[in-house]
Amino acid sequence: MRVLLTGSSGWLGRHLAPLLEAGGHAVTGLDVVPGAATAIVGSVADRALVDQVFAHHGIEAVIHAGALHKPDIARFPRQAFVAVNVTGTLNLLEAAAAAGHRRFVFTSTTSLMVRDDVRAGAGPAGAWWMDEDFGPVAPRNVYGITKRTGEEMCRLVSRESGMAVAILRTGRFFPEDDDTQAVPSGPNLKANEFLHRRLTVEDAARAHLAALERIAGCETFVLSAPPPFTRDDAAALAKDARTVIRRRLPEAEALYARAGWILPERIERVYDPAKAERLLGWRARTDFAAILAALRDGRPMPFAHDPGWTSPVLGAGGAEPCRDTGTTA
Numbered sequence: 001m002r003v004l005l006t007g008s009s010g011w012l013g014r015h016l017a018p019l020l021e022a023g024g025h026a027v028t029g030l031d032v033v034p035g036a037a038t039a040i041v042g043s044v045a046d047r048a049l050v051d052q053v054f055a056h057h058g059i060e061a062v063i064h065a066g067a068l069h070k071p072d073i074a075r076f077p078r079q080a081f082v083a084v085n086v087t088g089t090l091n092l093l094e095a096a097a098a099a100g101h102r103r104f105v106f107t108s109t110t111s112l113m114v115r116d117d118v119r120a121g122a123g124p125a126g127a128w129w130m131d132e133d134f135g136p137v138a139p140r141n142v143y144g145i146t147k148r149t150g151e152e153m154c155r156l157v158s159r160e161s162g163m164a165v166a167i168l169r170t171g172r173f174f175p176e177d178d179d180t181q182a183v184p185s186g187p188n189l190k191a192n193e194f195l196h197r198r199l200t201v202e203d204a205a206r207a208h209l210a211a212l213e214r215i216a217g218c219e220t221f222v223l224s225a226p227p228p229f230t231r232d233d234a235a236a237l238a239k240d241a242r243t244v245i246r247r248r249l250p251e252a253e254a255l256y257a258r259a260g261w262i263l264p265e266r267i268e269r270v271y272d273p274a275k276a277e278r279l280l281g282w283r284a285r286t287d288f289a290a291i292l293a294a295l296r297d298g299r300p301m302p303f304a305h306d307p308g309w310t311s312p313v314l315g316a317g318g319a320e321p322c323r324d325t326g327t328t329a
């Protein structure tokens with residue numbers, strides 16, 4: 001397929017573009033900043049540019065990964081989030097529907113499910129078990145609100161046009177440090193997150209390819225590494241995660257001790273990607289067991305960790321992510 005990939009200069013986009021090409025798809029990258037996979041430098045918020053891209057590049061399907069996201073909250077006004085994540089998404093959906101497309105993949109986020117009470121800690125029954133039925137959904141910031149609205153735009157246009165849409169509520173895959181948590185930090189924190197809320201960028205890219213090729217109807221998916229727990233563990237995870245981990249993964253404690261790492265004392269939410277496995281045939285290749293195997297064998301961690309990474313959108317210079325008049329390159 002000839003695929004329009006937005007956000008092609010970003011962390012996900014730069015991994016996804018080559019994967020799509022290797023899968024036999026022709027990629028047209030669109031981003032506000034240049035990049036190896038970016039053919040067109042401009043904004044999804046620019047409807048004239050979007051129409052021009054559809055008219056001249058023979059696009060057959062869209063993967064819409066370009067966005068302002070959580071770290072951008074501190075860097076851009078709320079209006080920019082509305083322009084990029086809502087107007088930009090609507091522009092692409094309407095252009096795709098008008099062109100008679102059958103497939104649209106929207107990169108959403110698990111972050112929109114993190115209400116204030118979820119962020120505050122475990123729920124009444126223990127760790128929140130977060131699959132696609134989790135609700136009510138009440139995003140706590142402009143990122144979540146605009147992604148949620150983007151999702152609703154997807155559902156609206158899919159209902160009206162019959163276009164198949166995959167909404168991928170993706171867990172964490174960023175390589176930089178989490179500035180909200182100090183202990184543990186770095187690779188130890190990332191490794192711990194593979195228990196319940198993280199996946200590699202490579203697995204996120206593979207999920208997008210699977211969604212592009214297998215989507216039918218309009219479906220929402222939670223994407224994360226498969227947790228080594230079941231719902232029955234939820235109460236115990238919130239009180240004493242280490243005991244549950246010891247039971248499920250007996251070697252974890254010793255391997256962590258050898259590395260000087262610490263396991264989480266409590267786990268207060270778990271993302272469940274079972275639906276994506278069932279309907280898309282996608283399962284993250286890197287899970288917590290892969291991390292333990294790397295620790296056991298003394299191999300590098302199977303995930304990227306780069307404290308110095310920042311989104312390329314910050315290098316946009318004069319190119320505003322929500323500029324109304326786009327340019328092509």
Ligand SMILES: NC(=O)c1ccc[n+]([C@@H]2O[C@H](COP(=O)([O-])OP(=O)(O)OC[C@H]3O[C@@H](n4cnc5c(N)ncnc54)[C@H](O)[C@@H]3O)[C@@H](O)[C@H]2O)c1
Nearest residue numbers: 007009010011012032043044066067172173174311313321
């Ligand atoms: N990184 C994570 O952990 C994570 C988790 C969940 C969901 N996501 C989602 O995954 C997607 C990709 O995120 P990422 O981590 O690669 O972020 P990123 O910032 O590295 O990439 C996003 C890209 O979108 C581009 N962009 C911004 N405004 C644009 C506009 N108006 N028009 C076209 N392109 C624009 C940026 O220049 C950037 O290259 C985003 O939709 C994000 O919300 C990311």
